Amino acid sequence: MTASHIANQHQSNLLFPDEAKPGFRTKTAATRFTPSELAEIEAAAEEANQALSEWLRGTALRAARRRPADPAELLLAEVWAIQYALLSLFHAGAQAASEGKALLPDSILKIRDQADARKLQQARKLLEDFLAMEGRRGGKRT
Helix, strand or coil, X not given: CCXXXXXXXXHHHHHCHHHHCCCCCCCCCCCCXXXXXXXXXXXXXXXXXXXXXXXXXXHHHHHHHCCCCCHHHXXXXXXXXXXXXXXXXXXXXXXXXXCCXXXXXXXXXXXXXXXXXXXXHHHHHHHHHHHHHHHHHCCCCC
C-alpha cells in the first residue's frame, strides 16, 4: 500500500465518519445550561459514578425510548403478575407443606415483589411475541 493511498484512505474516513465507523457515536447534540443547572447535572452524574457525557447520554436515551403507557399493556401486566403470584404461592405453599413447614410472610412478600418487578417487562414480551406471530400470519385469524 502506497503512502498516498493510506493518506487518501485516512482522509476519506474524515470526510465520511458515519460510513467509516458504523455503530460508533459520531454525532453530537449541544445545549446550554445555567451555572446552577450544570452544577445539578454534574452532581447527578457524580452520584451515579458516571462521566457527565455518559450520564447525559443515558438520561436522554431513556427519556427518548420511554413509551407512553398502553392500557392494554398495563392490563396484561397486571394479569401476568396475578398469574405469576398465584402459581408461585401455590408452589411455595405446597413445597413448604411437603417439608412440614409453614409458608413464611417474607416468602409471600418476596413473591409479590418479584411479580411487580417483572410484570411490565413480561407484558411487553407477550405483546411483542403476539404481534410478531400476527405479522407472520398476515393479520389473519384462524
